[in-house]
Amino acid sequence: MNLFATLTEVLNPDVLTRIAAYIDEPTEKTNRAVNGLVYTIVGGLMxxxxxxIGVNQLxxxxxxxxxxxxxxxxxxNVLKDATQTYALINQGDEVISHLLPAMKSSIGSMISSYAGIRNSSAxxxxxxxxxxxxxxxxxxxKDKKLDADGLASSLFAERDAFVTTVPEDFLPRLVEKVGLQQIMSGLAVPARRNTAEAPGRSFATTSSPASRSTTTVTRPSINYDPVDDSDTDSGALTKWGMGLLIAGLLAVVIYYVYQNTINHSSTSEQASDVTTITGDTIQADTVTRSLAVPIDTTAKPKPKATIPVATTAALAAQPGALAGNLTQQMTPYLSNPALPKGRAFPLAGLAYYPGSLSMTAGSQAVVGELATLLKTHxxxxxxxxxxxxxxxxxxxxxxxxxxxxxxxKQQLMTSGIDFLRIDALGRGTGVARNDTSAVPKPTLRKIIVKVVVK
Known part of the structure; x- marks a missing residue:
């Protein structure tokens, strides 16, 4: 039984009803909030x-x-006693403040909004x-006799179950709020503790009690006896030699700094036409690195018909030039304030090689076209x-x-689009796992762009 199945069994309807009564919230909303918190806590611990440090702390x-x-x-039975319930809340509150520092308030706000309950209840x-x-x-x-490394590995073994069971309407805000991009993309792995600890301590090298061996690291002895060579001729000569050597090194350093200063001043005018890196650019680059996903780096021949992202910036200056289907479909809709928001447009022409993150020829032009639309509007x-x-x-x-x-989303941010303007949601095949309608539904392979705010 995996972790989430165990938690579902523990948090049964009777338990959830008692929890709802304690916080004075509807049972349905309490169930939704607890469900969201389970994924938030497990994801945060991953x-x-x-x-x-995190492995050891947990x-x-x-x-x-x-x-x-x-x-x-x-x-x-524990939840029948308000005093014991309050003690559990305080104990968990203290632990979460150490394991997920500075995140308690933001998690509370997220769950309050998601489940529709009071912030204090969240x-x-x-x-x-x-x-x-x-x-x-x-x-x-306790049951598996795990050490810290074993616990971390056991927790990460739940990653696939975590990815597939998080509610779709909760996933985007959870990833954004807790910073789980690396977890979701499969890039993150559990840390392994160092095999050597502080001097004078012993460390168990294996997790099995029967095969543990202890290695003691001892401090090397340090000799504090002074060495006096000042009264000898060789000592005096050594001091003079060291003095001359230091003076020579200082002269070289001063000359090097002087030459660099001249070169810098002579080239400062040539650098005046270089684009200044603004704070927004740095912020976008930071967010881009945090959203990095694995990309197939195998060398492939560049398709001749592909339009680089960099060249799409000229589209805004040339209305109608090189405009694709996306521009032709979205521009009339975005330019008409009478049309309501919420319409979805397929990213026609954007496709991936099967099972990979490598785009097919021409797909990059579609991303560039979308970036231009976001800049135009x-x-x-x-x-x-x-x-x-x-x-x-x-x-x-x-x-x-x-x-x-x-x-x-990462490529759009690289082109200068604020990450707050872009939400990303993966729906798999488009067929819900709990669909019991027995109506045949085709699985999908596509990407659409939905307008949230015009």
Whole structure:
């Protein structure tokens, strides 16, 4: 049974009803909030364990807080007592402040908006849900006799289940708020602790109790006895030689600085026509790096008909020149304020090689055309919705579709578009996993752009 199935079993209807009564919120909204918090906490802990410090902190909190799964066996009865419930909230609140520092308020606001509950209720649920999640993780540590590295690996083993089960209407805000781009794209991995610790300490090199071996690292001895060579002739000569050497080095450094100063002043005028890097450019570049996704770097011949992104900037200055289907379809709609927002347009001409993030010939021109439209209409905000049915090598269709739209978002930001104007959503095949209608539905492989604000 995976982590999310275990949590679903622990957070059964009886437990959720008691939690809803404690925070004085409707059961349906409480269920929605707790569900969102489970994914938020697990995703945040995955991100935390990508660093060695985070791995150690999570394991230490589970050990010191005695999170051993005992709570999950009797959770419904514990929640009958308001005092015990309050203690669980405080305990989880303290732990989450250490494991996900400076994120408590933003998570509370996100869950409050997502579930439609009070912000104070969302904060209380964050503490309570954190305690429950840590007890479930602690039970795994106890039952499987995991060390810190084993815990981190076990947590990351849930990544695929995490990607495929997060509600579609919650996924974009969760990724943006908690910063899970690397987790979703499969780039992040759990950190491994160093095999050597501080001097004088011992470290277990394996996670199995039967095969643990201890290596003691001792401090090297340090000799503090002074060495006196000042009274000898060789010592005096050495001092004079060192003095001359230092003086020579200083002269070389001064000459080098002088020459560089002259060269800099002589070339400053030539650099005056170089585009200044603004704060917005730096911010966009920072966000771009945070959204990096794996791209197939295998050398491929450049298609002759492909229009580079850089050349599409000229489209705005030449109305109608090189305009593609996207411009022809969207411009009349965006220019007519009487037409309501929400219309979706297919990115015709944009396609990927099966199972990869490599675009086909001509696709880059479509991305450039979309960037030009966003620059021409500065109030425009869009949502990129991706579908995929060609995932390969263990990657899910939902994960592949999410990676592709994030790649397009990254390229748009590189061209100067504010990331706040672009939302990205991957819907996999487009057929819901819980669809019980028995009506045949075709799986999809496409990307559309939906207008959120005109």
């Amino acid at each position: 991100k935390r364990t990508t660093t060695e 394991f230490n909190h589970i050990q010191k807080g005695r999170y051993d799964g005992s709570l999950t066996d009797n959770l419904a 904060i209380s649920l964050l503490g309570l849900t954190s305690s429950i999640v840590l007890h479930v993780l602690g039970k795994q540590v 500065p109030q425009l905000q869009i949502q990129l919705v991706g579908y995929a049915n060609d995932a390969q090598r263990g990657i899910t269709n939902k994960s592949l579709s999410f990676k592709r739209v994030n790649q397009i």
